[in-house]
Amino acid sequence: MLKQQSLIDFTLHHADNTLILAQRNAExxxxxxxxxxxxxxxxxxxxxxxxARNFYQYAAQLLNEGETGGDTVTEDTLAYHRxxxxxxxxxxxxxxxGDWGQTILRQFLFxxxxxxxxxxxxxxNDEQLVAIAAKGLKETTYHRRWSSEWVIRLxxxxxxxxxxxxxxxxxxxxxxxxxFMPAEYEISAAEKGFGVDVSSLKNEWMxxxxxxxxxxxxxxxxxxxxxxxxxxxxxxxxLGYILTELQYMQKTYPGAEW
Amino acid sequence: MLKQQSLIDFTLHHADNTLILAQRNAExxxxxxxxxxxxxxxxxxxxxxxxARNFYQYAAQLLNEGETGGDTVTEDTLAYHRxxxxxxxxxxxxxxxGDWGQTILRQFLFxxxxxxxxxxxxxxNDEQLVAIAAKGLKETTYHRRWSSEWVIRLxxxxxxxxxxxxxxxxxxxxxxxxxFMPAEYEISAAEKGFGVDVSSLKNEWMxxxxxxxxxxxxxxxxxxxxxxxxxxxxxxxxLGYILTELQYMQKTYPGAEW
Numbered sequence: 001m002l003k004q005q006s007l008i009d010f011t012l013h014h015a016d017n018t019l020i021l022a023q024r025n026a027e028x029x030x031x032x033x034x035x036x037x038x039x040x041x042x043x044x045x046x047x048x049x050x051x052a053r054n055f056y057q058y059a060a061q062l063l064n065e066g067e068t069g070g071d072t073v074t075e076d077t078l079a080y081h082r083x084x085x086x087x088x089x090x091x092x093x094x095x096x097x098g099d100w101g102q103t104i105l106r107q108f109l110f111x112x113x114x115x116x117x118x119x120x121x122x123x124x125n126d127e128q129l130v131a132i133a134a135k136g137l138k139e140t141t142y143h144r145r146w147s148s149e150w151v152i153r154l155x156x157x158x159x160x161x162x163x164x165x166x167x168x169x170x171x172x173x174x175x176x177x178x179x180f181m182p183a184e185y186e187i188s189a190a191e192k193g194f195g196v197d198v199s200s201l202k203n204e205w206m207x208x209x210x211x212x213x214x215x216x217x218x219x220x221x222x223x224x225x226x227x228x229x230x231x232x233x234x235x236x237x238x239l240g241y242i243l244t245e246l247q248y249m250q251k252t253y254p255g256a257e258w
Numbered sequence: 259m260l261k262q263q264s265l266i267d268f269t270l271h272h273a274d275n276t277l278i279l280a281q282r283n284a285e286x287x288x289x290x291x292x293x294x295x296x297x298x299x300x301x302x303x304x305x306x307x308x309x310a311r312n313f314y315q316y317a318a319q320l321l322n323e324g325e326t327g328g329d330t331v332t333e334d335t336l337a338y339h340r341x342x343x344x345x346x347x348x349x350x351x352x353x354x355x356g357d358w359g360q361t362i363l364r365q366f367l368f369x370x371x372x373x374x375x376x377x378x379x380x381x382x383n384d385e386q387l388v389a390i391a392a393k394g395l396k397e398t399t400y401h402r403r404w405s406s407e408w409v410i411r412l413x414x415x416x417x418x419x420x421x422x423x424x425x426x427x428x429x430x431x432x433x434x435x436x437x438f439m440p441a442e443y444e445i446s447a448a449e450k451g452f453g454v455d456v457s458s459l460k461n462e463w464m465x466x467x468x469x470x471x472x473x474x475x476x477x478x479x480x481x482x483x484x485x486x487x488x489x490x491x492x493x494x495x496x497l498g499y500i501l502t503e504l505q506y507m508q509k510t511y512p513g514a515e516w
Contacts (some may be wrong), residue, residue, distance in 0.1 A: 023288045029300070030284035034334055037311045037312050042287070042304055046297055053293050076292055249291045 007126070008062050009088065009185035010195050012078070013231060014249070016057030016089035019079055021110060022048035023246055026164040027097055042145065044107065047139040050139050052079070054132045080250035084233070084240050087182070090217070091230040092175040094239045096132070101164040105172055107146035112208050113179045114140045116201040126194035148212045155216025165218055177226025186231070259446040265384070267322050267346065267361065267443035268453050270336070271489060273313030274347035277337055277408045279368060280306035280498070281504050285355055295358070302365065305397040310337070338508035342441045342491075342498050346441070349488040349489035350433040352497045359412050359422040363430055366405035370466050374459040406470045413474025423476055435484025438463070444489070453482045 023043035032038030056075035065071040071077070092110055095104045095174035118140055154161040180202040182190070189195020206220075213220050229235070283303035290296030314333035321331040329335070350368055355361045376398055379391035412419040438460040440448070447453020464478075471478050487493070 026288035026300070029287040029303070030281045030504060031507060035307065035314075035337055039304055039307055039311075042284075042300065045287070046300055046304075049293065049297055053297075056293075079293055246288060249289060 001184060003188070003192050004062065005172055006185040006188035006192065007194060008059055009183075010189040011055050011059040011129070013088040013183070013185065015052050015059055015078065016087045017093055017110075018048045018055065019087045019246075020053035020087070020242060021106075022046070022052060022091040023242055024095075024097055025103070025107070027105065032153065033100060041103070044143050044146070045131060047136075047143065051132070051136045051139070054135070058128050058132065074181065076250070080247050084235055084237070084243055086233060086235060087235065087239060087243070089235075089239075090175070091203070091236055092172065092179065094126055094230065094242060095172060095175060096238060098168065099164055101161065102104060102168040102171060104147055104150040104154065105142060105165065105168040108151050109172065109176050109209070110179075111140055111144040111147055112205055113201065115144050116204055116208075117196055117198070120196040121200065124194045124196075125192075129194055151212055151218070152216040153216040162217075165216070169218065169221060173221045174224055174227050176240045177224065178228040178230060181226070181228055181231075183231035259442060260389070261446070261450050262320065262444070264443040264446035265452060266317055267441075268447040269313050269317040269320065269387070271346040271441070273310050273317055273336065274345045275351055275368075276306045276313065277310035277504075278345070278347045278500060279351040279364075280304070281500055282351065282353075282355055283361070283365070286361065291358060299361070300405070302401050305394075305401070309390070309394045309397070312393070316386050316390065334508070342493055342501055343501065344491060345493065345497060345501070346432070346489055346491060347493075347497075348436045349485055349494055350437065351474065352428065352488065352494060352500060353430060353433060354496060356426065356429060357422055359419065360426040360429060362405055362408040362412065363423065363426040365401060365468070366409050366470070367430065367434050368437075369398055369402040369405055370385045370463055371459065373402050374462055374466075375454055375456070378454040378459065382452045382454075383450075387452055409470055409476070410474040413476040418511060420475075423474070427476065427479060431479045432482055432485050436486040436488060439484070439486055439489075441489035 022045045025041050025048065028038060028041045029045065030038065032041060053075055056078045060073045060075055060078060082253075092106060095102075095106060115137070118137040121129055122137075124130050124133070142174045151165070153188040156162070180198050182198050186195055186198055190197040210220055227236075230239075280303045283299050283306065286296060286299045287303065288296065290299060311333055314336045317336060318333055350364060353360075353364060355364075366374045372394070376391040376395040379387055380395075382388050382391070409423070413423045414420070438456050440456050444453055444456055448455040468478055485494075488497075
């Protein structure tokens with residue numbers, strides 16, 4: 001795979017991951033069960049949206065390089081004008097919010113992955129990716145702590161909250177494996193030194209998840225069949241609905257800036 | 259009017275103003291026409307929600323003082339368990355988002371008022387209100403600048419953006435007068451030295467709005483019949499829908515904390 005193509009795909013993959021999770025979390029905006037939580041999850045959504053913008057801006061820059069004529073690619077065209085099949089986000093981030101416990105668990109599983117990813121990206125040979133990851137790492141460290149505390153509070157909480165966490169694990173665990181199954185562009189990215197071999201992150205991820213689940217008195221599932229496909233554009237039925245909402249404005253008023 | 263009652267009502271009025279406008283702005287969350295704007299309006303929404311929490315916490319403290327037995331009032335019960343008739347927000351903040359121009363204009367008219375209000379509250383004889391207003395003033399200063407720039411950009415922009423701003427003025431201007439028509443608790447609040455005589459803010463508000471409208475080449479409406487009633491709980495048909503959405507979670511799962 002050509003370096004330029006895998007760099008673009010790798011960057012878009014992380015842009016899409018953060019955009020779609022931001023969008024999912026934003027659905028809580030104004031609907032949280034408690035004012036304080038509503039603010040916290042919306043803040044996380046904004047952090048992720050900021051990370052998405054950084055990745056999209058970089059991808060746009062790469063796509064515009066050497067192009068003469070034709071439409072300029074921007075962060076907004078990448079976010080609003082691509083089709084479902086072009087989105088490269090992993091399946092985990094597009095899964096429904098469900099109840100508060102499910103939203104928390106999705107955040108915890110993803111933030112733990114993101115924490116390891118951004119840490120590893122500090123050694124990338126691509127300066128822009130190093131800078132984007134460094135900024136994201138601070139935010140992600142907070143998201144991981146916040147969601148860990150919630151997993152423990154709910155898992156080791158009332159009978160109902162525990163039941164809900166068990167249900168959340170049942171719903172989401174099968175989408176956690178894909179994080180560590182590299183797509184072609186991730187293999188190429190790791191080989192060329194700007195990306196990360198995601199399969200190498202799995203052990204540490206498991207240790208970190210284990211530690212929190214243990215404190216939360218929650219069981220770690222054994223032997224699961226992991227769903228995959230998102231990274232290559234094969235999505236669950238949920239992404240279409242998310243994009244319909246997300247892209248509605250731009251589809252209705254193309255290029256609108258008023 | 260008893261001091262304690264007018265202090266509670268005055269505080270709830272400002273809590274409701276900020277909560278409802280936060281909720282309206284939050285409807286843009288994930289639906290903005292451009293990623294950057296989506297982040298900006300959501301940040302403003304979070305600032306307003308933070309201000310609402312401060313006012314509600316203070317109101318809850320006042321309501322719990324001297325009470326023995328019975329349920330404790332909290333910021334969440336005040337936001338989620340009161341009825342439409344109990345909400346004291348002004349009509350302006352509950353008006354629909356409309357298009358981007360209408361959202362911007364609503365923010366501009368309200369932030370300009372809030373800026374003057376919070377400045378005047380610095381002289382309140384109630385320390386808590388001084389502190390809440392001081393914190394809010396910094397945020398509001400930014401909201402006012404941001405929305406002013408947008409009013410100018412859209413008013414003095416394309417033919418379409420100008421048309422849309424004229425329409426926004428037509429929709430919203432009639433709700434701006436209520437900001438300066440004091441409710442009974444506001445009159446009492448001003449008399450007792452903890453509140454502000456809102457009618458005294460109108461001249462400076464008009465000057466500030468005039469200056470921005472002039473730069474935006476937008477006309478200031480003359481002689482309008484101003485709608486009122488919100489401050490006393492008589493709302494337009496919109497508030498009911500907002501509260502249905504806002505309070506859905508707590509109504510469905512009362513006291514849920516899982």
